[in-house]
Amino acid sequence: MRAGRERPGPDNKQAAPLAKGRPDDPHPMRPDRKPMNTTVPTPTHRPDVDMDVDPAFFEQAPPQDLEAEQCVLGGMMLSKDAITDVVEILEPGHFYKPAHETIYGAITGLFTRGEPVDPITVTNALQRAGELARIGGAGYLHALIQTVPTAANAAYYAEIVHDRAMLRRLVTAGRRVTDLALAGEGDVEQIQDAAAAEINAAILQRADTETLPIGADDQDLIDELEAGQRGETEAGVPTGFLDLDNLTGGLKPGQMVIVAARPALGKSTLALDFARHAAFAAGRTAVFFSLEMSRRELQMRCLSAQAKVGLHNLKTAGGMDAAAWSRVAETMTDMRRAPLLLDDATGATVATLKAKCRRIQQRQGLDLVVIDYLQLLQSGRSRPESRQVEVSEMSRNIKLMAKELGVPVVVLCQLNRGPEQRVDKKPMVSDLRESGSLEQDADLVILLHREDAYDKESPRAGEADLIVAKHRNGPTATITVAFQGHYSRFVNMQSDF
Known part of the structure; x- marks a missing residue:
């Protein structure tokens, strides 16, 4: 009852x-x-x-x-x-x-x-x-x-x-x-x-909600406003990118965050940066589900980014000197302690990912989920009506998953060829592939753009734009960061390279 x-x-x-x-x-x-x-x-x-x-x-x-x-x-x-x-x-x-x-x-x-x-x-x-x-x-x-x-x-x-x-x-x-x-x-x-x-x-059942007068919980609202004015508002999970965190207040519980780009522009790298910073710098438990890369490849990328040793050097015989080995050893110690979980979840469905997240949450708590990437997820249906309907259903289920778990879920998505048909090559929300419901379900949409990926002579070589194209209850903006491809990472423009 x-x-x-x-x-x-x-x-x-x-x-x-x-x-x-x-x-x-x-x-x-x-x-x-x-x-x-x-x-x-x-x-x-x-x-x-x-x-x-x-x-x-x-x-x-x-x-x-x-x-x-x-x-x-x-x-x-x-x-x-x-x-x-x-x-x-x-x-x-x-x-x-x-x-x-x-x-x-x-x-x-x-x-x-x-x-x-x-x-x-x-x-x-x-x-x-x-x-x-x-x-x-x-x-x-x-x-x-x-x-x-x-x-x-x-x-x-x-x-x-x-x-x-x-x-x-x-x-x-x-x-x-x-x-x-x-x-x-x-x-x-x-x-x-x-x-x-x-x-x-x-x-799973829908929680009963009570219909209340607009002023029924006004004291809670006042407390929240006062806390915000004092700068005491509970912060979300930090991404490590200062301008982005200042804009959004961090990734908030229950949010569905879409990071989208054309292939090979670095969306997996950016999402791994989010998870790395949450775990290594903020001590938050993060899980990274990769449907594309193996767990070993994720480890190598994370090691390269944290230790500042080129990914190529890690994989090449004689590619590391004593100083590099020292940084690798120190980073390996940090990796053993960091609450970052990696899962090469090939062929997974939203239901199986949610089940894994629930186990993690019960065992050690959970603060951030990253899924790389949406179009590789399986719907679990033997005969889906259409790919668009299938993606829409998965998008909705991911949003529900974020709300049920009470954590931000970052979902990577491929963009269609729309940006390549424009003169400036800049992506738009309408370029999200296969489903208009992605924009509707998402609380935050970040489009990744790099000019030098299209123009090798670009004066903005090594720079990338994080275009915050949708921000529910907040402003949008374009944030410029530095791309360090040799270290498999993005960093703040102010960072010491």
Whole structure:
């Protein structure tokens, strides 16, 4: 039972299950009252309860309360207030019996259109949709009205239906986890990630929110304003780029941050710089998921940037002198202590990444997530409708992931060829490849541009622009930084090279 809902009955005590002549039933079962019609076909398959699994594992019937479902629907046909209460709790898929799901859809459809809701109008709606016979006919709808004790209890019965639906989801997730373990396909860690993703998907629920007057929490607002004026506002995760951090206040919890560029301009390097600074300089736990580079390559790049030893020198025989070896040794010591996690998550889905992040968060805390890069993620769908729809769905799921984890998630994206068709080669938000929803979902969009990548004679050789093209609730700007490709890093222009 969720907070904020009172159970009906004297002194708010727990109500007994529906029964004939229950004390709080204003209409106890009378001799002239017809019993409930139970001839409606029972479901042979439910999307949320997979029956393809060996029934020997789970011999009990899935959790459900058909009588509560009937009382919900009957109450909704008796009272518009009951409809208002129920729709805040239930979705169509929460009903176990398909016929009840269909009736619920008809009721909410009428309600949404502002039309009357009663057995007659619901019958007509179902008849027009060709569903009346499948749900048991008009007689079943009238029987629902007769069964409900009182429409005032509809929200309470809806909570029961909701709770049973959540239990069914857990049962289904348990079955799928069992199947994954028994199949044994892939390594153990992949199976664990997939299992965790199933469980997390089953328990994920939208948090109940309360609608409040605009001034209800004004003291909290005043405290926040005063803290901001004193310079005490909680800072986000620093990126290490001073002008960018001054503009944004750091990367904030729940933000989806897009770093986008054309190929080979250094977006992976920039994102690794964010993670490096967060872990090495600020002591924040960061995880870098690379779907493109191996863990070893990430380590080498990080070592080169931290130790100021050229990446080429690290890989070339005799490329390091004694001073370079000394810096490498010192950096290796720092790397062992730094809370920076690397994962070459080839073929990952958003669900598996979220499962890994949850484990990290529970084990040691988590402050920053970097995903390199979006277009290499798998959607998990066997037959996606289109690539644009697929990317839009992944974008939305990443945004939800950031909010659920309460950490900033930096997502790298490829730009289309738009910049190359312009004279100045500068990127725009509209160049984001395959989905307009990326701009919509993102809180911060940073477009990386380097003139010398297109013009070798450019007077701005070694410079790069971080174009903050979108900044939700903040200003936009173009920030110039230095690109040190030999060290695999970007640095502030004021830095000592």
